[in-house]
Every structure is written in C-alpha cells, then in structure tokens.
Amino acid sequence: MTDRPEYIASLAMAAEFLGVSRMTIYTWRKEGRLREYRFGPTKRVCFKWADLEALRAERDAKLSDKE
Numbered sequence: 001m002t003d004r005p006e007y008i009a010s011l012a013m014a015a016e017f018l019g020v021s022r023m024t025i026y027t028w029r030k031e032g033r034l035r036e037y038r039f040g041p042t043k044r045v046c047f048k049w050a051d052l053e054a055l056r057a058e059r060d061a062k063l064s065d066k067e
Contacts, residue, residue, distance in 0.1 A: 006048060006050075007037065007047065008046065008048075008049055008052065011025055014034075014052055018052060018055065019056075034051060034055055035048070
C-alpha cells in the first residue's frame with residue numbers, strides 16, 4: 001500500500017511526474033489522453049496517480065519500442 005493520496009492536485013506536479021511541460025498536460029487533457037477531476041469550491045484540477053502512472057508506462061513503452 002502506498003502512502004500517497006489517490007489524487008495529485010497540481011497540474012505542475014503532474015507535469016513534473018511525467019517529465020513534460022504544463023502545455024503537454026493541457027494538450028493531453030484536450031485530446032482525452034488524461035482525465036481530469038475537479039474538487040472543492042474552487043474546482044481545482046486534480047489527476048489520479050493511477051492515470052498518471054498508466055500514461056507514463058504507455059509513453060515509456062513506446063519509447064523503448066523505438067530503440
């Protein structure tokens with residue numbers, strides 16, 4: 001079991017975790033590759049860790065196939 005929360009609340013943190021820019025995260029959200037969730041009175045954008053990990057694994061697999 002992991003000690004981190006199910007959700008990551010920051011767009012910047014998601015970008016850092018995936019090793020991409022914030023604009024890439026915006027593009028992936030628009031394309032439907034990354035689902036966003038909104039919480040709280042300010043409707044802050046959040047992402048599930050599992051979604052981020054799956055996207056990173058998919059990207060890493062594509063990169064390793066090119067080698």
